[in-house]
Amino acid sequence: MTGGTTTTLAVVQAGLGSPSSTQLLATRLAEGVERFVPGLEVRTVHLRDLARDIADNLVTGFPSARLRESVESVVGADGLIAVTPTFNASFSGLFKSFVDVLEPESLAGKPVLVGATGGTERHSLVLDHALRPLFAYMRAIVVPTGVYAASSDWGAEGLPGRVDRAAGELADLLAGRAATKPEERFVPFEELLAGR
Amino acid sequence: MQFGVFTVGDVTPDPTTGRTPTEAERIKAMVAIALKAEEVGLDVFATGEHHNPPFVPSSPTTMLGYIAARTERLVLSTATTLITTNDPVKIAEDYAMLQHLADGRVDLIMGRGNTGPVYPWFGRDIRDGIDLAIENYALLRRLWREDVVDWEGKHRTPLQSFTSTPRPLDDVPPFVWHGSIRSPEIAEQAAYYGDGFFANHIFWPKEHFQRLITFYRERFEHYGHGAAHQAIVGLGGQVFMRRNSQDAVREFRPYFDNAPVYGHGPSLEEFTSQTPLTVGSPQEVIDKTLTFRQHFGDYQRQLFLMDHAGLPLKTVLEQLDHLGEIVPTLRREFAVGRPADVPEAPTHASMLKAGVR
Numbered sequence: 001m002t003g004g005t006t007t008t009l010a011v012v013q014a015g016l017g018s019p020s021s022t023q024l025l026a027t028r029l030a031e032g033v034e035r036f037v038p039g040l041e042v043r044t045v046h047l048r049d050l051a052r053d054i055a056d057n058l059v060t061g062f063p064s065a066r067l068r069e070s071v072e073s074v075v076g077a078d079g080l081i082a083v084t085p086t087f088n089a090s091f092s093g094l095f096k097s098f099v100d101v102l103e104p105e106s107l108a109g110k111p112v113l114v115g116a117t118g119g120t121e122r123h124s125l126v127l128d129h130a131l132r133p134l135f136a137y138m139r140a141i142v143v144p145t146g147v148y149a150a151s152s153d154w155g156a157e158g159l160p161g162r163v164d165r166a167a168g169e170l171a172d173l174l175a176g177r178a179a180t181k182p183e184e185r186f187v188p189f190e191e192l193l194a195g196r
Numbered sequence: 197m198q199f200g201v202f203t204v205g206d207v208t209p210d211p212t213t214g215r216t217p218t219e220a221e222r223i224k225a226m227v228a229i230a231l232k233a234e235e236v237g238l239d240v241f242a243t244g245e246h247h248n249p250p251f252v253p254s255s256p257t258t259m260l261g262y263i264a265a266r267t268e269r270l271v272l273s274t275a276t277t278l279i280t281t282n283d284p285v286k287i288a289e290d291y292a293m294l295q296h297l298a299d300g301r302v303d304l305i306m307g308r309g310n311t312g313p314v315y316p317w318f319g320r321d322i323r324d325g326i327d328l329a330i331e332n333y334a335l336l337r338r339l340w341r342e343d344v345v346d347w348e349g350k351h352r353t354p355l356q357s358f359t360s361t362p363r364p365l366d367d368v369p370p371f372v373w374h375g376s377i378r379s380p381e382i383a384e385q386a387a388y389y390g391d392g393f394f395a396n397h398i399f400w401p402k403e404h405f406q407r408l409i410t411f412y413r414e415r416f417e418h419y420g421h422g423a424a425h426q427a428i429v430g431l432g433g434q435v436f437m438r439r440n441s442q443d444a445v446r447e448f449r450p451y452f453d454n455a456p457v458y459g460h461g462p463s464l465e466e467f468t469s470q471t472p473l474t475v476g477s478p479q480e481v482i483d484k485t486l487t488f489r490q491h492f493g494d495y496q497r498q499l500f501l502m503d504h505a506g507l508p509l510k511t512v513l514e515q516l517d518h519l520g521e522i523v524p525t526l527r528r529e530f531a532v533g534r535p536a537d538v539p540e541a542p543t544h545a546s547m548l549k550a551g552v553r
Contacts, residue, residue: 059461
């Protein structure tokens with residue numbers, strides 16, 4: 001948190017159903033962080049609403065106005081919560097496609113809390129086998145605790161504790177840093193020319 | 197202000213008939229389009245350069261030399277010349293030769309090329325793209341401006357006592373534009389030399405290019421070539437016209453929906469609202485084109501893409517007739533309120549007169 005400015009948190013969730021357990025988990029994670037960070041400004045990006053925009057961006061190479069707005073809210077946020085359903089042993093295609101339309105370095109240095117949902121507990125390693133490598137490639141800082149919620153977790157003990165621990169870890173990172181909005185690099189021509 | 201057409205040279209099936217033109221047909225069609233451009237009163241014809249299917253124009257100066265012999269007035273240009281994978285020595289020679297044959301009606305738009313495999317096919321690495329563009333162009337400038345060149349660089353064998361022949365016509369090298377859709381380094385390069393900057397903004401929203409062109413203008417002024425509003429800017433455009441707007445939309449839609457670059461993505465309506473593409477009546481094309489000046493300032497060159505996505509030659513030639521009909525209006529409207537100190541695009545004649553070397 002920098003002096004006098006609001007801390008912003010982007011929540012990206014790729015749930016498809018309504019209601020969706022992915023949305024439910026994303027909301028609980030965001031609320032968890034809010035408890036630790038008073039005045040936190042939360043902006044949620046529901047990828048289902050942007051499904052066609054994301055596909056169009058892949059085809060044309062540029063985002064629609066509303067997708068650009070969402071991308072900017074994610075890239076410009078101080079921290080990010082990213083939650084995806086588990087499809088065929090990995091993050092959903094929609095989730096990955098959203099990450100694919102981000103500029104390569106746009107998440108560099110950004111604190112990220114990863115979450116995933118699935119039908120059974122047996123997919124819980126999706127956090128560590130799919131989401132962590134993805135955000136490592138994006139050079140984001142992923143908090144140690146990821147939160148996976150299987151269907152059975154919604155009627156079991158344990159989930160609130162994991163949500164709290166993960167939210168606290170993200171809040172700690174948020175407290176220690178300024179916004180990570182990437183700056184455009186500029187190299188004057190003499191330097192590019194390098195004496196040639 | 198210059199108006200013209202630029203072509204990618206793609207061989208694409210006509211989605212309404214399924215028929216694919218032969219390479220010979222496509223090459224001859226490109227020539228027919230250039231000749232038609234002169235006939236209807238346009239100023240510039242620019243051909244792409246590609247080294248992979250489905251594109252035919254791998255040898256731009258061969259094509260432009262042939263067109264030069266069959267035209268009188270048309271400025272022959274490229275969109276773009278691959279400054280990364282071509283040997284700058286061969287560019288210097290080829291385009292100086294073309295200058296002589298075309299009596300100076302030649303300029304070039306430099307580009308890097310974004311097809312990964314083309315780089316290794318020509319012994320290059322796409323990751324060196326910017327560095328190649330900078331080194332190769334720095335050498336090209338010297339080859340055109342110095343009779344005898346000693347040179348060493350990173351990307352090419354050294355030169356000792358090399359003279360590129362023929363020398364540029366009247367010792368005036370062709371004017372050069374630098375094209376880029378996203379790299380501030382290339383805008384910076386254009387500004388540094390006082391060259392033109394061409395933004396082919398036809399596939400992307402204008403906001404992106406406003407930043408790039410504003411940056412080029414500021415740096416043009418920084419390097420002392422004139423005020424920002426005097427920088428030399430070219431823009432792309434893409435139009436399809438029929439007298440009746442609905443007819444244009446109906447006829448163009450299958451070509452849009454199946455276009456190699458953006459087909460099977462956004463709808464025609466979404467794309468026209470987000471990019472410079474205009475599909476409609478001649479008046480709608482005039483109105484949209486005139487907005488470019490509001491977005492980017494007074495500029496020097498407007499090129500339209502008219503012949504891609506499998507449009508048959510007959511249709512393209514009809515489109516050029518429409519374009520010829522609206523260009524006088526565009527010239528008149530672009531001239532209104534244009535400050536007297538905004539220059540025209542440099543030509544061989546204007547540079548010779550001004551003593552530019």
